[in-house]
Amino acid sequence: MHDRRSALRLAFGAAAALCPLCDAGGAKAAEKWSYDGDTGPQAWGKLAPEFQACSAGREQTPIDLKDGIRAEPGILSYAYKRMPVRILNNGHTIQVNCPAGSQAQIAGQTYDLLQYHFHHPSEHILSGQRFELELHLVHRSKAGELAVIGVFIRGGQANPTLQSIWQVMPAKASPEKWTSVSVNPDRLLPPNSTYFRYYGSLTTPPCSEGVLWTVYKQPIEASEAQLRQFAQIFANTSRPIQPLNRRFLLATG
Numbered sequence: 001m002h003d004r005r006s007a008l009r010l011a012f013g014a015a016a017a018l019c020p021l022c023d024a025g026g027a028k029a030a031e032k033w034s035y036d037g038d039t040g041p042q043a044w045g046k047l048a049p050e051f052q053a054c055s056a057g058r059e060q061t062p063i064d065l066k067d068g069i070r071a072e073p074g075i076l077s078y079a080y081k082r083m084p085v086r087i088l089n090n091g092h093t094i095q096v097n098c099p100a101g102s103q104a105q106i107a108g109q110t111y112d113l114l115q116y117h118f119h120h121p122s123e124h125i126l127s128g129q130r131f132e133l134e135l136h137l138v139h140r141s142k143a144g145e146l147a148v149i150g151v152f153i154r155g156g157q158a159n160p161t162l163q164s165i166w167q168v169m170p171a172k173a174s175p176e177k178w179t180s181v182s183v184n185p186d187r188l189l190p191p192n193s194t195y196f197r198y199y200g201s202l203t204t205p206p207c208s209e210g211v212l213w214t215v216y217k218q219p220i221e222a223s224e225a226q227l228r229q230f231a232q233i234f235a236n237t238s239r240p241i242q243p244l245n246r247r248f249l250l251a252t253g
Helices: 002-013 026-030 041-047 160-166 224-233
Strands: 076-079 083-089 094-097 103-106 109-119 133-140 146-155 177-183 195-201 209-216 220-222
Touching (some): 103 133, 109 146, 146 224
Parallel strands (some): 146 209
Antiparallel strands (some): 094 109, 109 133
16 A cells, blocks of 8 residues: 555656646646657657656556456445636646645545546546547545546537537637636536446556546537537547456445
8 A cells, every 4th residue: 555655646746748737847748749740649658758658557548448457436425516627738638726625535535626628539448438528537635646537428419518618618728717607517528427437557658556446337418519629629539448457346236
């Protein structure tokens, strides 16, 4: 357990690419990698010494969520608050930074919500099925441990909460913008509470491991127009599937 927590603290310290809110140096690191070409996922581990886990790590994310071990891995609850949308296009995704005050209880631990962002198409797949989008809500405990909540998004009915975000979504790379729009992130969670749980990594460089992942089985919906609007900005922000190796994948429900 001590080694696991140490890895989580290191993950937070190295999470600038995933969480520019956490480290002002994140923009410089982000320039080193992309989702295609010579700086794409197959090359991440060689682009910088701090990115070595992207190729050498044995507990990487995303994975194919299938054949999970039936379990009840602790309480999962939220105390999110309605908050102003502080949004940026960091060159890799659309990210909303969160003020202090929103928390999640995950397996007996309290985590503060730092930010949430999106991937197109989904990074995880569900028994081989890939969805149009995936939402990641990034949390940190007081000890520096990271936990990410994943939510699949598929085509269907228009999503009013997403629309509130989409209407202020920057089409080009930009610094954080404070807007007059406010949303409660709990409106982006599915009504069905069954989920998968495993230890993985950041899905962007430096790919640090020791991240506690919870991914809901049930997707939420967005309209085809909403999905298309995001895809027009980011054609591909999805890391390829990684091997499960010797990890345990737990599943509720």
